Amino acid sequence: MWTALTPAEMDALWLSLKVASVSVLASLPIGFALAWLFARKRFPGRALLDAIVHLPLVLPPVVIGYALLLGFGRRGPVGQWLEETFGLVLAFRWTGAALACAIMGLPLMVRAIRQSLEAIDPRLDAAASTLGANRLWVLATVTLPLSLPGVVTGALLSFARSLGEFGATITFVSNIPGQTQTLPLAIYSYTQVPGGDAQALRLCVVSVLLSLAALLVSEVLVRRANRGVAGHAD
Amino acid sequence: MRIEVDVESRLGTFTLRAAFTADGATTALFGRSGSGKSTLLNLVAGLLAPARGRIAIGDSVLFDSERGIDVPAHRRRIGYVFQEGRLLPHLSVQQNLVYGRFFTPRSERYADFGKVVTLLDLGALLARRPASLSGGEKQRVAIGRALLSSPRVLLMDEPLASLDAGRRGEILYYIERLRDEVRIPIVYVSHSIEEVVRLADTLVLVSDGAVAAAGPLREIMGRIELRRMIGRYEGGAVIEATVLSHDLGSGLARLGFSGGELLAPDVDALAGEAVRIRIRARDVSIALEKPAGISILNCLKGRIVEIGSESGASVDVRMDVAGTVLIARITRHSAGLLSLVPGQEAWALVKAISLDRHSVGFA
Numbered sequence: 001m002w003t004a005l006t007p008a009e010m011d012a013l014w015l016s017l018k019v020a021s022v023s024v025l026a027s028l029p030i031g032f033a034l035a036w037l038f039a040r041k042r043f044p045g046r047a048l049l050d051a052i053v054h055l056p057l058v059l060p061p062v063v064i065g066y067a068l069l070l071g072f073g074r075r076g077p078v079g080q081w082l083e084e085t086f087g088l089v090l091a092f093r094w095t096g097a098a099l100a101c102a103i104m105g106l107p108l109m110v111r112a113i114r115q116s117l118e119a120i121d122p123r124l125d126a127a128a129s130t131l132g133a134n135r136l137w138v139l140a141t142v143t144l145p146l147s148l149p150g151v152v153t154g155a156l157l158s159f160a161r162s163l164g165e166f167g168a169t170i171t172f173v174s175n176i177p178g179q180t181q182t183l184p185l186a187i188y189s190y191t192q193v194p195g196g197d198a199q200a201l202r203l204c205v206v207s208v209l210l211s212l213a214a215l216l217v218s219e220v221l222v223r224r225a226n227r228g229v230a231g232h233a234d
Numbered sequence: 235m236r237i238e239v240d241v242e243s244r245l246g247t248f249t250l251r252a253a254f255t256a257d258g259a260t261t262a263l264f265g266r267s268g269s270g271k272s273t274l275l276n277l278v279a280g281l282l283a284p285a286r287g288r289i290a291i292g293d294s295v296l297f298d299s300e301r302g303i304d305v306p307a308h309r310r311r312i313g314y315v316f317q318e319g320r321l322l323p324h325l326s327v328q329q330n331l332v333y334g335r336f337f338t339p340r341s342e343r344y345a346d347f348g349k350v351v352t353l354l355d356l357g358a359l360l361a362r363r364p365a366s367l368s369g370g371e372k373q374r375v376a377i378g379r380a381l382l383s384s385p386r387v388l389l390m391d392e393p394l395a396s397l398d399a400g401r402r403g404e405i406l407y408y409i410e411r412l413r414d415e416v417r418i419p420i421v422y423v424s425h426s427i428e429e430v431v432r433l434a435d436t437l438v439l440v441s442d443g444a445v446a447a448a449g450p451l452r453e454i455m456g457r458i459e460l461r462r463m464i465g466r467y468e469g470g471a472v473i474e475a476t477v478l479s480h481d482l483g484s485g486l487a488r489l490g491f492s493g494g495e496l497l498a499p500d501v502d503a504l505a506g507e508a509v510r511i512r513i514r515a516r517d518v519s520i521a522l523e524k525p526a527g528i529s530i531l532n533c534l535k536g537r538i539v540e541i542g543s544e545s546g547a548s549v550d551v552r553m554d555v556a557g558t559v560l561i562a563r564i565t566r567h568s569a570g571l572l573s574l575v576p577g578q579e580a581w582a583l584v585k586a587i588s589l590d591r592h593s594v595g596f597a
Binding site for chain 1: 279280281306307308309310311312313314316320322323324333334336337338379380383
């Protein structure tokens, strides 16, 4: 049983990594912007927006997947527009899986970044501006570096969440080997066929190792980023 | 460089309506906490926008509500030293120092890194992070950082407030050096008359969101009707003097001024250097004849100019000692016993001990 992974299993592994990486990279700017809004701004509809961002935490994932299918499917309003304008199709493609993962991971990402933004003294912005930095420079030289631990934590939480995403993905993009079949979906498929137990178990082990690695890497990165921010002589 | 401020601003229920012009090298905005002096600084720096008014430095207009001018904070080229330093915690001291220089146009950079580091003794701190600095060190770095952005004006918002008494003297010394060596206009906010007297040429008294009085330091300090604002305990006259000599045996220095000579202990300045002495009104007594057999060393002959009209147990008496103003705070009862009247000749008695280290600073 403990031999190298089969090509089909490798496919699922690589696809999982690809989907998770793309979903994190694509959602990071949006997640940061949302976290910044929640941490620094008071505006009408703030509580509602906050609740909407947090919905994926409490809703059954299948509901998110179905909503995505209705909105971003080839007949959905957004899906149609994306296809006509950019030729981009999400439904039943790996890109759709990335979108589903991004939405499921967004609340975790926003929470982590928001916490680190709230820990920054906003008066530092004023200090930087009197030294000549405009808003963009303040963002690049003060806000971003100081919130780096939160950004790293948020990105890795969202990454780990993506690796485990199942319900929204299978509902929105189905379970197509080599296209949308990520690790959890492959495990599920193996458990549904007679004699697939061993393969399912192997992929489970891969899953555990992958998630462990992601969490360990996150720990190291956060510690390093924290050292840079806290500024103890190093 | 001339700084002109004429603004109106509303923050919640607090209304600020203030106008002043600062010509001198160092202008102090003095007033109680909550009087609006820090708000004034933030308006000048562009961190707050006034409801209406005009703010200008030299010929450059920073804000003018009528002409629709509002230069954003990052383009005002104003150095700001905050009460709590506000160093960037993720950068080293060196990186903090050069942060502002990066944004200053090359042709406008006048501050020299090496000179500023020497002036403020920052050499040993360059590699350190702000978290490992003491309060006084942080404030020195904050001053250096503001200077190195080559500002047109340096604003200081109670830079000593978060420091303990020992550190205060140290930073005050650095600010004095800066004032004398860099020759950049400074606007200094404080609620400590001691700091104001040591540093400022121009004094702006701020009270309840308005300017109560503004003018040359000595003139404002000599006006007895303003004593309520300066504080009963701390108010008094300020005189400029030159150190004539030090007597090592007694530890006293002879200070010469237009009205004569004073003896004071523990003066840091060397012979020939100019100093500024604050003589608190409560430390001055009045005698009608030159007293004999008395421990008080400083007896100055002068003329009574004005007797305060305030009610209460004490009155302030303004005296003219050969052109120099002195203020004496005595009881109303004594003034009655001596039947003091303006125009009368009298002796002002000042204990040398009352002219302590906090009252004598470099001019």
